[in-house]
Amino acid sequence: MTAVLCRHFGLKHIEIAEDIASDTFLKASEQWAIDGIPSNPVAWLYTVAKNKAKDYFKHESIFESKVKNGLTPGTYSYETGFEFNHQIIADSQLAMIFAVCNPANTPESQICLALQILCGFSVEEIANAFLSNNETIKKRLYRARANLRNNNFQIHNLGGADIEERLEVVLKTLYLLFNEGYYSKSGNQVIRGELCSEAIRLAVFLSGNPLTLNTKVQALIALMYYQSSRLSARTGEHGEVILFDNQDRRQWDSSLIAQGHYYLVNACTGEQISKYHLEAGIAYWHTTPADQNKWPHILQLYNQLILVEYSPITALNRLFAYAKVYGAARTIPEAEQLQLTDIHYYHELLGYLYTEIDTFKAIEHYENAIQLTKSPVEREMILKELGRLREEKI
Structure with missing residues (x-):
């Protein structure tokens, strides 16, 4: 609106x-x-x-x-x-995203502003997306709005050069919008399907415009479809999180997987390899039948991804794949070297890795994860694992 x-x-x-x-x-x-x-x-x-x-x-x-x-x-x-109508609304949203993604602001500020204005994100949700704190995001948003006003902000038709310059930030905005829907870090819902659907809708709309159709866009759409195919299997009857290994694969949506195949094939027609290509490849392997042969492929893609764009979460996800290939004992020293002690995923991973090696250390890390997580649903999932470990020690 x-x-x-x-x-x-x-x-x-x-x-x-x-x-x-x-x-x-x-x-x-x-x-x-x-x-x-x-x-x-x-x-x-x-x-x-x-x-x-x-x-x-x-x-x-x-x-x-x-x-x-x-x-x-x-x-x-x-x-x-x-x-x-739906077309005018979608067109207006994309026009607004491109307008807000104005080089007058830094890329991070552009994304923050687009997530707040166009996607309805709260300050806390934006802070979670950037692994930052609320005050930093508030200041970033305030400065970004002031810069737009000083730059005589208005929505107008952008030329090809403007669109090309801003497309990368627009894609990152849609990527974060989808991620918040796929695994919400705030509120009582771990999955917010409406955000995933909105991100896909806008990304597909981009693919229908010659000025914004490229292999990055198609790789991002492939990633979104692959991830969306498993949404219904990721939570139980009472909203509890179901981890990947325990999901009922019969609930995976084969039509969405097929859509992912379509866009991934189209994304691989050129020589460009972006983070979206690599993440779509990882998501593709996750939709294949459950066997150990896929993990070396997933690890190889993570090895490339971490070089293209490093982030703490990517590093932790890579180590999970590393453990699947080389085992927990070999992975623990690699994980502890990261020293990401202020991120709950770090402690969750170490809790998982220590489970079969040192139950007391596993419990310690899961307790640290509980203190750091902001998601009630995720806290409940960790508490359940803690309860299981403690019963084994009795």
């Missing part, structure tokens, strides 16, 4: 569109509770948003004193028809 408002009315300040969108949903929560949900909720919401935008422009002194003089001819046209 924010994207559609900004694009249609040419708002100079993002905050105005955000306020109108918030007011619209507040009105919906009040009126729908009394009258019930309308037959076409989307049309209802956009109609209310349109009317609120018109009222704002007509009656608010802010428009007269701060916005009107800064508008260029053709940017303000609320008297014309307010059209909306």
Whole structure:
């Protein structure tokens, strides 16, 4: 809604569109509770948003004193028809993402702003995505918004060079949007399927435009489809996490795996190898029948991925694959050298590795992981493993 408002009315300040969108949903929560949900909720919401935008422009002194003089001819046209459909909404969202991913800000700030404005992420969710703290993200967002205002931010049609310059950041934004849906680090849901679907929808929309269609885009889509194929198998009846080795493979969606194959084949038509190619390859091997032959392939891909783009999580995931190939005893010294003691995944991995070697150390690391994780669902999963280990010691 924010994207559609900004694009249609040419708002100079993002905050105005955000306020109108918030007011619209507040009105919906009040009126729908009394009258019930309308037959076409989307049309209802956009109609209310349109009317609120018109009222704002007509009656608010802010428009007269701060916005009107800064508008260029053709940017303000609320008297014309307010059209909306799935295509217009998707097009507006992508236009807004490309507009927000403005080189006036650093790539990290661009991604933070896009995740907040277009994807609805909270400060905490953005901090989790960047393995950062809330205060750092707040300052980054504040500076990014100020830079856009100073840069006379507006949505307009970008040329091919602008799109090419910004595409990498847009892809990273969609990647993080999908990751939050695939494994949410905040709230009581470990999986947020609507975020995964939204990321795929926008990425597929990119693949349909000649200016944004390249092998990176197709590799990212392949990764998303492969990961989505296992969503229903990753949680149990009561929302508990089911680890990969314990998943019922009959619940994997073969049609989504087939879509992943299609996009991965198309992604491999050129000579470019990106992190999305490598992660899609890893995801591909995870969808193959369960046998040990796949782990050397997965480890090899992680070895390449960590050189292309290092991150603590990639390093830890690589060590999990390393353990599958070479065993826990050989992996533990490699893991301990990382000294990622402030990340709960580090302690989860060591807890897993020590399980068959030193139960007391495994328990110690799982207890550290519980102290560090912010996810209630993940904490419950670790507590379950802790309980099992403690029973074995009795």
